[in-house]
Amino acid sequence: MSKPSFTERNLQILFPLPAIIFVALLMIFPILYTLFLSFTNWNLTSGNPFTFVGFNSYFRIFTEPRFLNAVARTFAFTFFAVVIEGVLGVAIAVILNRAFFGKSLAKLLLLLPLVATPVAVGIVFNLFYDPTIGLANFVLQSIGLPQGLWVSNAATVIPSLILVDVWQWTPMITLIVLAGLAGLSEEPIEAARVDGASEWQILRLVTLPMVMPVILTAVILRLIDALKTFDIIFAMTGGGPGYASETLNIMGFKYSFEYFRMGQSSVILVVLFCVVFGCSLGIMKLRAASEI
Amino acid sequence: MRKLLIGFVAALYCLSMGAIAQTKEIRVLLANHPYGDLLKSAIPEFESATGIKVNFESLQEGQLTTKLTTEFATKSSSVDVFMTRPLQEGKMFYKNGWYEPISGYDFADYPKNVMSVASFGPKAYIVPLVTEWQVLYYRKDVFRDAGIKVPTNFTELEAAAKKVNSDSLAGFASRGKGAAAVTQLSSYVYNYGGLYLDKGVAVFNTKAAVDAIRFYGKMLGDYGPKGVTSMSWENIMPLFQAGKVAMWTDASVFYGEIIDPAKTQVAAENVGIANFPAGPKMNSPFIVTSWGMAIAKQSKNKELAMKFLVWATSKELAAKGMASNITMARSSVWEDKAILAKTNPGLVETRAYAAKHGNPLDRPYMSAVGEARDLIGELVIESINTKGTSTNLDKMAKDKVAQVNEMLQDTGEYGK
Numbered sequence: 001m002s003k004p005s006f007t008e009r010n011l012q013i014l015f016p017l018p019a020i021i022f023v024a025l026l027m028i029f030p031i032l033y034t035l036f037l038s039f040t041n042w043n044l045t046s047g048n049p050f051t052f053v054g055f056n057s058y059f060r061i062f063t064e065p066r067f068l069n070a071v072a073r074t075f076a077f078t079f080f081a082v083v084i085e086g087v088l089g090v091a092i093a094v095i096l097n098r099a100f101f102g103k104s105l106a107k108l109l110l111l112l113p114l115v116a117t118p119v120a121v122g123i124v125f126n127l128f129y130d131p132t133i134g135l136a137n138f139v140l141q142s143i144g145l146p147q148g149l150w151v152s153n154a155a156t157v158i159p160s161l162i163l164v165d166v167w168q169w170t171p172m173i174t175l176i177v178l179a180g181l182a183g184l185s186e187e188p189i190e191a192a193r194v195d196g197a198s199e200w201q202i203l204r205l206v207t208l209p210m211v212m213p214v215i216l217t218a219v220i221l222r223l224i225d226a227l228k229t230f231d232i233i234f235a236m237t238g239g240g241p242g243y244a245s246e247t248l249n250i251m252g253f254k255y256s257f258e259y260f261r262m263g264q265s266s267v268i269l270v271v272l273f274c275v276v277f278g279c280s281l282g283i284m285k286l287r288a289a290s291e292i
Numbered sequence: 293m294r295k296l297l298i299g300f301v302a303a304l305y306c307l308s309m310g311a312i313a314q315t316k317e318i319r320v321l322l323a324n325h326p327y328g329d330l331l332k333s334a335i336p337e338f339e340s341a342t343g344i345k346v347n348f349e350s351l352q353e354g355q356l357t358t359k360l361t362t363e364f365a366t367k368s369s370s371v372d373v374f375m376t377r378p379l380q381e382g383k384m385f386y387k388n389g390w391y392e393p394i395s396g397y398d399f400a401d402y403p404k405n406v407m408s409v410a411s412f413g414p415k416a417y418i419v420p421l422v423t424e425w426q427v428l429y430y431r432k433d434v435f436r437d438a439g440i441k442v443p444t445n446f447t448e449l450e451a452a453a454k455k456v457n458s459d460s461l462a463g464f465a466s467r468g469k470g471a472a473a474v475t476q477l478s479s480y481v482y483n484y485g486g487l488y489l490d491k492g493v494a495v496f497n498t499k500a501a502v503d504a505i506r507f508y509g510k511m512l513g514d515y516g517p518k519g520v521t522s523m524s525w526e527n528i529m530p531l532f533q534a535g536k537v538a539m540w541t542d543a544s545v546f547y548g549e550i551i552d553p554a555k556t557q558v559a560a561e562n563v564g565i566a567n568f569p570a571g572p573k574m575n576s577p578f579i580v581t582s583w584g585m586a587i588a589k590q591s592k593n594k595e596l597a598m599k600f601l602v603w604a605t606s607k608e609l610a611a612k613g614m615a616s617n618i619t620m621a622r623s624s625v626w627e628d629k630a631i632l633a634k635t636n637p638g639l640v641e642t643r644a645y646a647a648k649h650g651n652p653l654d655r656p657y658m659s660a661v662g663e664a665r666d667l668i669g670e671l672v673i674e675s676i677n678t679k680g681t682s683t684n685l686d687k688m689a690k691d692k693v694a695q696v697n698e699m700l701q702d703t704g705e706y707g708k
């Protein structure tokens with residue numbers, strides 16, 4: 001019997017190697033490089049080479065009200081967007097899981113926002129929200145309600161952006177939960193029905209707990225995405241009015257490509273990375289605990 | 293058979309290498325600007341006349357800066373020639389050594405104040421392309437119906453805005469979106485007797501400057517369109533074109549678009565253009581070199597790049613630009629009667645005034661201009677939200693001045 005060749009002996013390394021190289025080059029290296037830059041004072045506007053400043057940039061940014069507000073805003077945007085999307089997404093999935101007339105058409109219409117490009121969505125919603133010539137105020141005026149300033153006012157900009165996010169991403173939760181519902185075993189539900197449980201009781205005490213791991217998976221995916229939301233906010237407000245809709249990601253972009261303070265922007269992005277990582281870990285633990 | 297195949301591949305390789313060696317190519321980055329569009333349509337003529345292939349890309353101004361910065365900072369750029377904004381990125385690009393000094397170019401046709409932002413020390417780095425100045429656009433029909441004259445000073449401006457303002461028509465508009473408003477606010481600050489920077493020191497907390505910011509905020513807060521704090525020119529122009537704004541102070545560059553029948557609902561004969569109104573101290577609106585063209589320091593085709601630069605900034609193309617209402621930086625096109633006969637008289641008159649009395653800067657001229665604009669933008673928004681009455685504005689201005697001075701110190705530009 002001939003000796004196995006080098007390739008045969010190392011198949012378990014060679015096969016995943018391209019993927020490992022890809023992840024290392026395009027994901028791990030940029031993260032490590034950003035971490036490295038966060039300890040420097042690299043600032044293109046000075047024209048000087050960077051020097052190491054240790055944790056100085058971290059101390060500096062954590063005392064800046066603008067940064068702290070951006071952190072709070074990122075959490076607020078994510079929390080409200082994901083909660084609303086979660087509740088609506090599950091509710092729509094439960095409705096779509098039943099047979100009714102026009103179900104296919106309803107499904108198709110609900111999924112349309114998901115395939116739209118976020119920047120295009122942002123531009124269209126900007127026209128819709130325009131306080132003077134926008135459709136939103138026209139409708140409000142037609143039915144006798146007071147008009148709003150939508151994304152043009154610091155007080156209403158975040159709720160208006162959440163509305164766009166909900167419009168676009170609720171279908172994603174619906175789609176995932178619908179797949180989860182379709183895969184459920186009918187037996188426990190039948191058993192509950194035989195025992196005389198009402199439809200509401202079946203939904204609350206049988207179906208939802210069974211589909212909970214799937215719901216949490218959908219929520220994790222949405223949570224990570226919502227924390228990093230960039231395109232819709234950038235296209236619609238650029239973080240304004242003032243800094244009223246500036247989330248960590250938008251702030252990081254501004255510090256990089258408008259202020260050219262690469263060291264400081266790296267600090268912001270490292271913080272955002274930690275936030276996303278921490279939240280994902282937390283929800284994954286929750287998901288593990290909910291497995292039946 | 294195998295030998296034949298190898299021979300064939302070798303011949304193909306030699307042929308392709310020969311073709312690569314013969315092709316003269318340059319990479320050019322243009323802005324999404326009317327002059328960039330004009331160049332794009334004229335590039336085939338340049339290619340056939342010189343045999344140089346021009347690979348061009350066209351980007352929105354902010355994205356152009358981002359792309360250039362990223363490519364230059366990472367030393368991975370293959371850009372040879374690019375359009376550049378001297379006041380926004382000139383200092384930073386120069387300090388980082390991204391501009392190639394331009395020698396052997398005849399700059400005699402450019403006014404001294406225009407060249408002041410295109411040169412650093414004795415050397416020129418940018419060829420000025422387009423100039424713009426601040427004007428007042430107004431609705432002639434609205435003024436006629438209200439029986440008022442075109443305002444020539446701030447008092448008349450406010451009186452006119454008050455008279456024509458209604459629920460369906462904003463009496464006055466100007467940019468209110470923080471950083472974007474800073475350029476348009478500049479003429480108000482100058483006319484009140486203030487400045488953003490004086491000899492490399494931030495001074496926009498002086499009484500004159502703060503009074504100007506208050507006036508700007510009052511005008512927009514009282515008579516501006518709804519949601520003006522999130523409006524830049526791209527939001528105001530459609531409102532003006534839809535007939536929802538009576539007066540608008542902004543750069544002269546938009547005149548062509550607001551009288552273009554394909555884009556506006558307001559008839560061209562009802563749109564007026566006038567000199568920017570005088571303030572309590574003077575009338576010195578900004579007149580700036582908004583766009584120029586430069587050669588990249590790391591370009592490997594500098595000779596070809598120079599050929600393109602000379603062609604793209606030529607008097608012939610400048611004349612073509614003028615015919616499309618693009619206000620060019622060359623002096624000679626503003627003195628050529630044949631060209632002026634085809635140029636809109638409103639532009640000619642307002643330019644003549646601004647060229648004589650204007651200020652060549654419309655923003656704090658410094659490397660960290662992006663951040664400084666955001667800080668001044670905070671003052672604009674505070675002033676608009678309080679209709680100019682904020683009791684906090686003086687303190688805010690003092691804080692922002694301290695921050696801008698700190699940035700000037702960080703970049704070694706303080707007091708210079």
